[in-house]
Amino acid sequence: MHRSLFNILSGRNTRQGLWGLPLLVALLISLWLTVQTTQFATAENLFNLVAQAMPLIIVAIGQLIVVLIGGLDLSVGSVISLTTAMLALDQPAIVLIPAVFVLAALIGLINGLAITRFNVHPIITTLSTQYIVLGITRILRPVSGGTVPEIVINSVSGSLLGVPYPVFWGITVILVAWKLLYGSRYGLYLFAIGGGIASGAESAARNFGVSDRRDIVLAYVVCSCFAAVAGVFLAGRIVSGDPNVGLLFELDAITAVALGGTQLSGGIGSLHGTVIGALVMALLANGMNLANVSPFIQTAIKGGILLAVVGLQSRKKMGL
Amino acid sequence: MAAVLANRIARRLRHIPPSYFVFIVLLATLWIARPNMLNLNIMGIFIRQIVPLGILVLGQLVVMRVKSIDLSGGGIILLINYFISSGSFPGAGLPFFIMLALATGLVIGLFNGLMIGNRRVSAVIVTLAVSIILVGLVQFLSSGNPPGDVPRLFNDLYNTKFLSVPTPVLFWILLTAAVSLLLSRTVFGRYIASVGENAEAAHFSGVPVQRTVVLAHTLAGLIAAIAALVQTGSIAVGSVRVGLDLPILAVAATILGGVVFGRGDGGVWGPFFGALCFALLFVVMTVLGVDEPGKLIAQGVIILGAAIFYGVRVRTP
Numbered sequence: 001m002h003r004s005l006f007n008i009l010s011g012r013n014t015r016q017g018l019w020g021l022p023l024l025v026a027l028l029i030s031l032w033l034t035v036q037t038t039q040f041a042t043a044e045n046l047f048n049l050v051a052q053a054m055p056l057i058i059v060a061i062g063q064l065i066v067v068l069i070g071g072l073d074l075s076v077g078s079v080i081s082l083t084t085a086m087l088a089l090d091q092p093a094i095v096l097i098p099a100v101f102v103l104a105a106l107i108g109l110i111n112g113l114a115i116t117r118f119n120v121h122p123i124i125t126t127l128s129t130q131y132i133v134l135g136i137t138r139i140l141r142p143v144s145g146g147t148v149p150e151i152v153i154n155s156v157s158g159s160l161l162g163v164p165y166p167v168f169w170g171i172t173v174i175l176v177a178w179k180l181l182y183g184s185r186y187g188l189y190l191f192a193i194g195g196g197i198a199s200g201a202e203s204a205a206r207n208f209g210v211s212d213r214r215d216i217v218l219a220y221v222v223c224s225c226f227a228a229v230a231g232v233f234l235a236g237r238i239v240s241g242d243p244n245v246g247l248l249f250e251l252d253a254i255t256a257v258a259l260g261g262t263q264l265s266g267g268i269g270s271l272h273g274t275v276i277g278a279l280v281m282a283l284l285a286n287g288m289n290l291a292n293v294s295p296f297i298q299t300a301i302k303g304g305i306l307l308a309v310v311g312l313q314s315r316k317k318m319g320l
Numbered sequence: 321m322a323a324v325l326a327n328r329i330a331r332r333l334r335h336i337p338p339s340y341f342v343f344i345v346l347l348a349t350l351w352i353a354r355p356n357m358l359n360l361n362i363m364g365i366f367i368r369q370i371v372p373l374g375i376l377v378l379g380q381l382v383v384m385r386v387k388s389i390d391l392s393g394g395g396i397i398l399l400i401n402y403f404i405s406s407g408s409f410p411g412a413g414l415p416f417f418i419m420l421a422l423a424t425g426l427v428i429g430l431f432n433g434l435m436i437g438n439r440r441v442s443a444v445i446v447t448l449a450v451s452i453i454l455v456g457l458v459q460f461l462s463s464g465n466p467p468g469d470v471p472r473l474f475n476d477l478y479n480t481k482f483l484s485v486p487t488p489v490l491f492w493i494l495l496t497a498a499v500s501l502l503l504s505r506t507v508f509g510r511y512i513a514s515v516g517e518n519a520e521a522a523h524f525s526g527v528p529v530q531r532t533v534v535l536a537h538t539l540a541g542l543i544a545a546i547a548a549l550v551q552t553g554s555i556a557v558g559s560v561r562v563g564l565d566l567p568i569l570a571v572a573a574t575i576l577g578g579v580v581f582g583r584g585d586g587g588v589w590g591p592f593f594g595a596l597c598f599a600l601l602f603v604v605m606t607v608l609g610v611d612e613p614g615k616l617i618a619q620g621v622i623i624l625g626a627a628i629f630y631g632v633r634v635r636t637p
Binding site for chain 2: 072114118120121123124125127128129130131132133134135136137138139142248251254258264294296297298299300301302303304306307310311313315317318320
């Protein structure tokens with residue numbers, strides 16, 4: 001298996017997309033931050049960085065799964081907010097945690113069914129569910145408050161052998177996603193369906209016996225469940241329910257996915273690229289916070305990055 | 321459900337934009353719940369409030385006809401509102417602000433169009449990103465606080481009436497008629513219809529597909545600027561939050577009006593009634609005591625419902 005460094009950097013001739021370049025960017029930002037500030041390269045800040053990046057990494061991996069099949073899920077931000085609001089309902093954890101995932105799966109199911117059975121565009125579908133879920137969240141918890149079950153808080157704030165729990169969260173999520181994408185038949189189907197959609201032959205995978213409708217529905221369910229995992233993590237971090245915590249998260253996730261070299265038209269992308277993309281976003285946020293950049297400007301810069309990375313991808317389709 | 325929708329009568333009915341049915345249902349609901357509210361004065365005030373939305377819908381339907389979408393309206397409205405209310409242009413009069421607004425809308429619309437038409441970037445991503453950048457910029461410039469006041473003339477103009485119909489409503493109807501003429505009577509209108517119908521076939525028939533998409537987005541930016549002027553007149557103060565939910569409502573009203581990506585069954589008046597539906601919807605919900613979360617849910621359900629209504633139709637042979 002011969003692959004030159006240039007091929008990795010440019011993402012040419014690969015199903016993984018351009019992920020070497022963002023890795024380079026991540027390393028450069030880290031280097032610059034290490035030189036510029038003394039606070040950056042401390043164990044405390046680095047562990048902090050992992051904890052800060054974790055929700056985005058989890059959501060972005062979920063987003064990657066729907067992006068691979070040429071879809072997009074704009075409802076993940078609302079699912080995160082709903083999860084934190086649900087967890088702060090003052091019920092035992094044994095009830096709340098399964099309930100959160102059932103609800104997230106249900107939202108994913110509605111998305112998937114509307115897209116496959118009723119032929120509604122993914123963006124329109126998930127935009128509507130985003131609003132519906134946000135409405136439900138605001139009914140549950142109009143303003144932030146309440147307390148999250150003890151076990152959720154403990155699962156993100158402790159440490160084992162000097163390594164904080166968020167690191168273990170990250171390893172677990174990445175391993176699960178790796179198994180799903182690269183260690184299962186389903187992962188192969190995702191690439192096959194997405195490759196077909198990207199090249200304009202939507203039934204290509206179906207002709208080879210892949211039941212694409214069911215797999216597409218499942219992709220949205222998985223994406224929603226990943227968002228719920230991120231919601232549980234965030235709830236543990238902020239200790240309360242917050243109806244606005246997931247605001248604009250879907251855009252950060254899409255930016256991270258696109259930054260990691262994944263093509264938004266589907267079929268081309270990688271797990272490591274997405275994780276790197278999310279890390280770049282977290283590094284940038286960390287750096288801008290250390291440099292005291294206004295949060296409003298940070299939002300604008302994130303928008304600019306999204307525009308730039310997506311603008312650099314070429315695709316056939318015009319419009320949506 | 322598909323079987324019911326494949327029925328002959330149902331198929332006939334589905335050629336009428338959903339907005340007409342929803343409008344009648346909402347009107348009936350209001351008539352039962354609060355008959356005394358159905359008079360010209362009160363309805364005039366409610367309809368006047370959604371004129372910015374109604375105008376934004378006109379731009380949205382043009383881009384949705386070419387299978388694109390524009391979510392940057394919120395950012396454009398916020399930026400123009402900031403220009404007018406921040407006092408950065410001391411002594412500037414109404415004509416200056418109108419020209420400035422139109423130029424802003426034109427530039428942003430053109431940028432969207434070039435990114436979507438020439439660079440072929442996903443329209444959702446481009447316009448959302450543009451909106452985020454503009455919102456972030458305005459909030460930074462005004463450091464999160466509402467900027468100053470709007471020149472009095474804006475609000476005075478907004479409050480005028482012509483033959484007991486509020487001027488903004490009249491302006492909206494005229495603008496809708498103009499867009500209707502543009503789409504049905506001009507070459508550009510034909511181009512838009514053919515690109516939406518089948519971009520490839522349009523290309524081989526000699527339609528300048530890219531230029532049509534770019535122009536559609538430029539027009540949408542321009543129309544968003546007009547919406548921004550009306551919106552600024554209506555609230556009469558500077559704001560860092562104004563109009564942020566308008567683009568999504570505009571998408572909802574357009575779909576409700578029977579215009580879905582590439583298909584223009586509802587023409588221009590379908591979406592017009594789509595916007596009117598939202599005016600009535602907000603009145604009905606306020607009357608029935610439904611608050612903000614309920615409105616969010618209703619918006620989502622309406623978008624999804626109308627899209628499913630059309631999605632199923634595409635499938636039936």
